[in-house]
Amino acid sequence: MGMEGIGARVARKEDKRFLTGKGRYTDDMVVPGMKYAYFVRSPHAHAKITGINVSAAKAMPGVIDVLDGKQLQADGIGNLICGWMIHSKDGSPMKMGAWRPLAVDTVRYVGDAIAIVVADSVAEARDAAEVVTVDYEELPAVITSVAALEAGAPQIHPEAPGNLIFDWQIGDGAATDKAIAEAAHVTEIEILNNRLSPNPMEPRAALGVYDEAEDHYTCYTTSQNPHVARLVMSAFYNVAPENKLRVIAPDVGGGFGSKIYIYPEEIVCLWASKKTGVPVKWTSDRTEAFLTDAHGRDHVSKVKMAFDKNHRIIGLKVDTIANLGAYMSLFSSAVPTYLYATLLSGQYAIPAIHANVRTVYTNTVPVDAYRGAGRPEATYLLERTMEVAARELGVSPAELRRKNFIRSFPYQTPVIMNYDAGDYDASLTAAMDAADWNGFPARRAEAEGRGKKRGIGMSCYIEACGIAPSQAVGSLGAGVGLWESAEVRVNAVGTIEVLTGSHSHGQGHETTFAQLVADRLGVPLASVNIVHGDTDKVQMGMGTYGSRSGAVGMSAIVKALDKVEMKAKKIAAHLMEADESDIVIENGELKVAGTDKTLPWFQVALAAYTAHNLPSGMEPGLKETAFYDPSNFTFPAGCYIAEVEIDPDTGKTEIIQFVAADDFGNIINPMIVEGQVHGGLAQGIGQALLEEVRYDEVSGQLLTASYMDYAMPRADDLPSFKLSHQNTPCPSNPLGIKGCGEAGAIGSPPALINAITDAIGVEITMPATPLKVWQALQSAEPRMAAE
Amino acid sequence: MAKVTLTVNGRTMSSECDDRTLLVHFIRDKLGLTGTHVGCDTTQCGACVVHMDGKSVKSCSILAVQAAGSTVTTIEGIASQGELHPVQAAFNQHHGLQCGFCTPGMVMTAVDMINRHGGQLDEQTVRHELEGNICRCTGYHNIVKAVLSANEEMHGASRQAAE
Numbered sequence: 001m002g003m004e005g006i007g008a009r010v011a012r013k014e015d016k017r018f019l020t021g022k023g024r025y026t027d028d029m030v031v032p033g034m035k036y037a038y039f040v041r042s043p044h045a046h047a048k049i050t051g052i053n054v055s056a057a058k059a060m061p062g063v064i065d066v067l068d069g070k071q072l073q074a075d076g077i078g079n080l081i082c083g084w085m086i087h088s089k090d091g092s093p094m095k096m097g098a099w100r101p102l103a104v105d106t107v108r109y110v111g112d113a114i115a116i117v118v119a120d121s122v123a124e125a126r127d128a129a130e131v132v133t134v135d136y137e138e139l140p141a142v143i144t145s146v147a148a149l150e151a152g153a154p155q156i157h158p159e160a161p162g163n164l165i166f167d168w169q170i171g172d173g174a175a176t177d178k179a180i181a182e183a184a185h186v187t188e189i190e191i192l193n194n195r196l197s198p199n200p201m202e203p204r205a206a207l208g209v210y211d212e213a214e215d216h217y218t219c220y221t222t223s224q225n226p227h228v229a230r231l232v233m234s235a236f237y238n239v240a241p242e243n244k245l246r247v248i249a250p251d252v253g254g255g256f257g258s259k260i261y262i263y264p265e266e267i268v269c270l271w272a273s274k275k276t277g278v279p280v281k282w283t284s285d286r287t288e289a290f291l292t293d294a295h296g297r298d299h300v301s302k303v304k305m306a307f308d309k310n311h312r313i314i315g316l317k318v319d320t321i322a323n324l325g326a327y328m329s330l331f332s333s334a335v336p337t338y339l340y341a342t343l344l345s346g347q348y349a350i351p352a353i354h355a356n357v358r359t360v361y362t363n364t365v366p367v368d369a370y371r372g373a374g375r376p377e378a379t380y381l382l383e384r385t386m387e388v389a390a391r392e393l394g395v396s397p398a399e400l401r402r403k404n405f406i407r408s409f410p411y412q413t414p415v416i417m418n419y420d421a422g423d424y425d426a427s428l429t430a431a432m433d434a435a436d437w438n439g440f441p442a443r444r445a446e447a448e449g450r451g452k453k454r455g456i457g458m459s460c461y462i463e464a465c466g467i468a469p470s471q472a473v474g475s476l477g478a479g480v481g482l483w484e485s486a487e488v489r490v491n492a493v494g495t496i497e498v499l500t501g502s503h504s505h506g507q508g509h510e511t512t513f514a515q516l517v518a519d520r521l522g523v524p525l526a527s528v529n530i531v532h533g534d535t536d537k538v539q540m541g542m543g544t545y546g547s548r549s550g551a552v553g554m555s556a557i558v559k560a561l562d563k564v565e566m567k568a569k570k571i572a573a574h575l576m577e578a579d580e581s582d583i584v585i586e587n588g589e590l591k592v593a594g595t596d597k598t599l600p601w602f603q604v605a606l607a608a609y610t611a612h613n614l615p616s617g618m619e620p621g622l623k624e625t626a627f628y629d630p631s632n633f634t635f636p637a638g639c640y641i642a643e644v645e646i647d648p649d650t651g652k653t654e655i656i657q658f659v660a661a662d663d664f665g666n667i668i669n670p671m672i673v674e675g676q677v678h679g680g681l682a683q684g685i686g687q688a689l690l691e692e693v694r695y696d697e698v699s700g701q702l703l704t705a706s707y708m709d710y711a712m713p714r715a716d717d718l719p720s721f722k723l724s725h726q727n728t729p730c731p732s733n734p735l736g737i738k739g740c741g742e743a744g745a746i747g748s749p750p751a752l753i754n755a756i757t758d759a760i761g762v763e764i765t766m767p768a769t770p771l772k773v774w775q776a777l778q779s780a781e782p783r784m785a786a787e
Numbered sequence: 788m789a790k791v792t793l794t795v796n797g798r799t800m801s802s803e804c805d806d807r808t809l810l811v812h813f814i815r816d817k818l819g820l821t822g823t824h825v826g827c828d829t830t831q832c833g834a835c836v837v838h839m840d841g842k843s844v845k846s847c848s849i850l851a852v853q854a855a856g857s858t859v860t861t862i863e864g865i866a867s868q869g870e871l872h873p874v875q876a877a878f879n880q881h882h883g884l885q886c887g888f889c890t891p892g893m894v895m896t897a898v899d900m901i902n903r904h905g906g907q908l909d910e911q912t913v914r915h916e917l918e919g920n921i922c923r924c925t926g927y928h929n930i931v932k933a934v935l936s937a938n939e940e941m942h943g944a945s946r947q948a949a950e
């Protein structure tokens with residue numbers, strides 16, 4: 001490892017622009033003649049639209065035009081789609097209802113877009129939006145997934161009778177039932193996974209620019225995957241053919257999944273730009289973000305876990321209902337199926353698993369992938385169940401887990417996954433040591449002396465990242481391939497540009513990707529530039545989500561570098577009259593091994609472009625492209641331990657310590673990896689203690705539509721974290737990387753809730769707010785007094 | 788409409804704006820200084836923090852006309868001659884930012900916090916003082932580290948100067 005190469009804690013190259021106010025986010029973009037959009041949205045959770053009158057709005061000062069869904073439809077703009085086909089267990093395809101970018105006859109959630117106002121200023125557009133009159137015939141609404149499945153529930157889409165989108169299963173039902181029937185002990189538990197709002201700090205935004213002379217569209221937007229946005233907008237939504245549409249995702253202020261999807265607003269802004277003849281910019285405000293950004297989680301599950309008399313798990317049966325909201329968002333169907341139920345084996349050897357998943361429509365914001373996407377739901381379910389089982393069986397939670405760990409690899413689970421490498425004992429031991437697990441009883445006694453309740457809890461998670469290979473995901477219903485691309489462009493002076501299909505919205509690619517190149521070629525970090533986020537500059541790529549940029553995106557760069565190196569070596573061998581196989585690349589030089597003959601990197605690059613003296617038949621230039629399709633998922637895993645102290649008078653939980661021991665495979669920049677874990681932990685702790693999207697269950701009004709009502713984790717809600725890594729390299733990609741972006745959010749919620757239930761002695765649901773904890777303590781009091 | 792004149796990052800600037808224009812929109816849209824961000828509608832996120840007459844304020848919570856005549860420093864104005872301010876340098880060194888969206892507000896809050904406490908900062912105080920700034924990316928761990936390290940740096944420097 002060099003000072004700047006793989007494994008070095010290099011400070012980020014991209015920081016300076018962010019630290020000096022020179023970051024360029026979508027809302028910072030200004031183009032000549034630009035006007036502003038504001039959307040008219042439904043105030044009702046469910047209603048028929050019987051009339052829209054825009055004439056008063058059109059007459060308001062500064063207004064350029066007001067456009068509605070009928071006009072959009074007349075211009076042939078298509079409906080939004082879900083891009084992952086799931087079939088029910090009876091073989092029927094999922095029941096997708098129509099999602100129009102602007103609602104025409106029915107609105108299905110509070111915030112459903114109806115019309116766009118374009119005006120000289122945001123304030124004028126907003127004023128005009130207020131005088132657009134929409135006549136509604138209100139319909140009854142249904143908010144929770146369980147209620148939506150009840151007989152007589154309001155019907156949301158005609159395509160999906162009873163609001164059921166699909167009824168899917170995985171695993172062997174008969175073998176699992178048999179295991180349960182024969183078990184020495186069965187732990188049964190109901191698990192609720194609370195609905196969350198992703199809340200990247202940069203609200204979504206879109207700037208649509210139509211160039212009439214060229215018949216060309218440009219869309220600046222807050223996207224994690226600009227090429228996917230372009231593909232979907234052209235192939236499915238008929239906004240423009242791909243070659244006439246440029247999508248630019250400049251600096252993007254966080255995504256966490258919510259900026260994967262193509263939403264109505266970017267489609268409508270592009271279309272409105274053509275309609276009005278002016279560039280149209282829309283920027284979400286925070287309330288709009290709560291009302292329209294795809295939410296995450298929202299599962300209700302019943303679990304049965306069967307043990308033999310030696311406390312080995314012999315079967316796991318899961319029945320889950322997942323709320324997908326009012327419409328099927330882009331990857332919504334994959335989240336509660338292939339990203340969830342395939343992880344239900346966790347770190348354990350479980351011979352029989354069966355999961356049944358029903359997904360339903362409700363009158364709420366569409367639900368899709370949010371940091372972890374399905375894997376947090378699986379981990380929470382499994383690790384809560386393990387904890388409850390350990391308590392029922394009267395054994396230590398660590399021992400119950402150790403007894404059931406998978407120890408030989410590769411390991412084929414009964415739910416598709418083939419784990420390739422891992423060492424679950426190592427992370428459990430490291431976490432217990434770091435947390436001083438054995439010293440806990442003394443700490444608990446000390447706290448008790450102060451009238452406080454201490455608890456400790458663990459969670460052993462596994463996740464699957466870099467979902468692949470494309471052929472496999474295609475056979476499971478994915479509408480896209482999940483490879484990644486890279487182009488390595490060596491300039492004539494030897495500096496390097498890497499064009500990557502990955503997209504950085506906080507992950508630090510401009511640094512880590514450059515570290516890889518610096519490491520391989522021995523050139524200074526400063527001579528490497530990473531280019532991403534613009535479909536006109538970068539070849540087709542798949543973007544950043546599911547912790548895939550290291551494992552998949554960087555592997556593509558490795559492949560392109562391999563080709564560049566091979567050509568550079570050929571040129572160097574020719575120039576130094578040596579054999580190609582004797583050329584080594586070191587410290588920015590190409591050397592003939594065992595001699596003192598060397599050529600600096602830049603001279604070889606220059607030779608490639610002057611082309612005065614190249615091996616015969618060789619094309620000039622030094623630039624290579626590669627597409628990398630992984631051969632398997634990667635499987636990051638680890639163990640998290642939370643220790644909490646609860647004030648029984650207030651119910652407030654204080655996190656005394658939080659320990660994370662992770663196996664991410666090889667690491668490029670430990671500082672950046674730690675940052676990813678910190679951020680994930682904060683989101684997982686937020687889910688466990690603070691965050692919950694709440695709707696009024698009768699009116700369907702969103703009750704948590706601002707930071708006054710939705711509790712985001714603040715600095716003083718969190719401790720400093722204790723991290724460590726126990727890495728087993730991933731065998732399926734050239735860098736041995738597993739991915740680290742989501743682990744924190746996946747592993748932490750059950751650790752917290754296990755600690756809290758350990759402290760208070762009764763079960764509790766997330767988020768464990770002070771009120772809920774206090775109420776739980778009151779209900780537990782009689783039992784505790786009797787003990 | 789109103790004409791608002793203020794001193795921003797050492798320069799006198801003026802522009803016409805609607806009476807209802809918030810200072811943050813004035814700074815971003817009229818003065819073209821887009822480093823100051825808008826992250827919420829309810830004055831909770833702190834992405835918009837600037838210094839006004841030496842105090843940190845949330846520029847979304849005041850009207851541009853109220854700020855007329857005042858001296859404002861934004862994130863664009865705290866580095867001097869290409870040298871990062873010690874707080875900016877500490878954020879870089881300790882990886883106190885990821886997506887960078889909360890960062891301008893965090894840095895402006897931190898500068899003010901360090902100045903106000905005259906070097907007397909500990910982790911608990913920093914966490915408490917950051918209550919008005921939300922970051923969704925970093926889990927605050929490295930932000931707290933960066934603020935404490937900058938505090939050390941600035942306090943150490945002033946101690947040296949006094950000696």
Ligand code: FES
Pocket residue numbers: 824825826827828829830831832833834835836845846847848
């Ligand atoms: S924009 Fe000012 S506090 Fe959020």
Ligand code: FES
Pocket residue numbers: 201253254506883884885886887888889890921922923924925
């Ligand atoms: S760095 Fe992204 S919100 Fe703080």
